[in-house]
Amino acid sequence: MNTFPGSEMPVYPVEWYSIDTHKGWVIFKNINTMKDPGDGSVHGAPVITVLEYAGDDKWSYEEDALFL
Amino acid sequence: MVFVATAGRPYYLAGLYVPLAAAGALRLQRRRETAPSRRRWLIWLGYGLSVASAAAVLILSVSIARPDVGERIAQRAATAYYALPTERGERTVVFGESYIVTAYVDGYSKRYQQPEAYSTNRSYGYFPPPPAGDDTVLYVGRDPGALRTYFADVRTVGDVGDDMRAYLLTGQRQSWDEIWPRVRTLTREELEEVFQKYQRAVIEVGKTWDWSGYADHFTEDAKYVEHAMGNWKAAKTSASGSFRR
Numbered sequence A: 001m002n003t004f005p006g007s008e009m010p011v012y013p014v015e016w017y018s019i020d021t022h023k024g025w026v027i028f029k030n031i032n033t034m035k036d037p038g039d040g041s042v043h044g045a046p047v048i049t050v051l052e053y054a055g056d057d058k059w060s061y062e063e064d065a066l067f068l
Numbered sequence B: 001m002v003f004v005a006t007a008g009r010p011y012y013l014a015g016l017y018v019p020l021a022a023a024g025a026l027r028l029q030r031r032r033e034t035a036p037s038r039r040r041w042l043i044w045l046g047y048g049l050s051v052a053s054a055a056a057v058l059i060l061s062v063s064i065a066r067p068d069v070g071e072r073i074a075q076r077a078a079t080a081y082y083a084l085p086t087e088r089g090e091r092t093v094v095f096g097e098s099y100i101v102t103a104y105v106d107g108y109s110k111r112y113q114q115p116e117a118y119s120t121n122r123s124y125g126y127f128p129p130p131p132a133g134d135d136t137v138l139y140v141g142r143d144p145g146a147l148r149t150y151f152a153d154v155r156t157v158g159d160v161g162d163d164m165r166a167y168l169l170t171g172q173r174q175s176w177d178e179i180w181p182r183v184r185t186l187t188r189e190e191l192e193e194v195f196q197k198y199q200r201a202v203i204e205v206g207k208t209w210d211w212s213g214y215a216d217h218f219t220e221d222a223k224y225v226e227h228a229m230g231n232w233k234a235a236k237t238s239a240s241g242s243f244r245r
Helices: B008-032 B040-064 B069-082 B099-106 B120-124 B145-150 B176-183 B187-209
Strands: A015-018 A023-035 A043-056 A058-065 B093-094 B137-142 B153-161 B164-172 B219-227
Touching: A015 B187, A023 B187, A043 B176, A043 B187, B069 B093, B069 B099, B069 B137, B069 B153, B069 B164, B093 B099, B099 B120, B099 B137, B137 B153, B145 B164, B145 B176, B145 B219
Parallel strands: A058 B219, B093 B137
Antiparallel strands: A015 A023, A023 A043, A043 A058, B137 B164, B153 B164
16 A cells, blocks of 8 residues: 555555453554655554553553654 | 354353254164174174263253352342441442343342443443432442543442442432443444444545545544654644644
8 A cells, every 4th residue: 555656555564463351441552654755664662552442442541652 | 154253252042053063863773773793892882882972961960060059149239238328328339240240240239139230341332421419439340441530439338249349429420421432342343334434434544645634533522642753642633633742
């Protein structure tokens, strides 16, 4: 999706995720992929995110740890 | 395959032992018919051993099983409940730590004249929360855990057996409608589903670069912590639908 030159679709591929049903947490690693600069190259920064579920399809907490 | 796909439990497959044993017996029977073995005594030994071990398991399981454990838990929970002053008791909900304990209390609720029990464990969490006026909890389990946060005072009021106690939780800090979704032990399916929805929304943001709807996936008082920019927290504002510092 990102290799096509001029692509306007940045994506957030989830590399792995883990679900803690007892705590209601979803922890995942994804690559915050940047928009294609035009030459087909892919640039991104890995992030580990913790989401805490509050019920009713909503999260009450997000924590991001970026590797920059 | 069905149980793997539906995240079932391994013992759901126990029923398949019957066709397996039947197939084995059939095969053995056919072999005996076609070629009578000289080692017939070995087969008889096998028969004897299987019958003996089956009988042993049966005897052992009867002696190990404790069918009275559920009733004892329900009875002790009822004792703790009736030890409360009447005025307090009327505002008290019996709350089981696990669905098993809750089911024991529920099952014997008529015999011990006890109100029906509540629990946030597994499917019990999908029943409605206790009535708004009931602000005291008689907790039956090992530890009130997450529920502690929502009550000012927690004290032990009885021993239920099997490493469990009866706790009295008083001084409710938030309404049941607020507490319930937070302490409910969720099923993996529910979290999978909501996470898939969230991911689809994020991909949509990636396409449109329109972040305004992102905060709709969060509660009004949601917190956001971002390490790369230093630890900071943000609260969602209902007016803009976005996060602010």
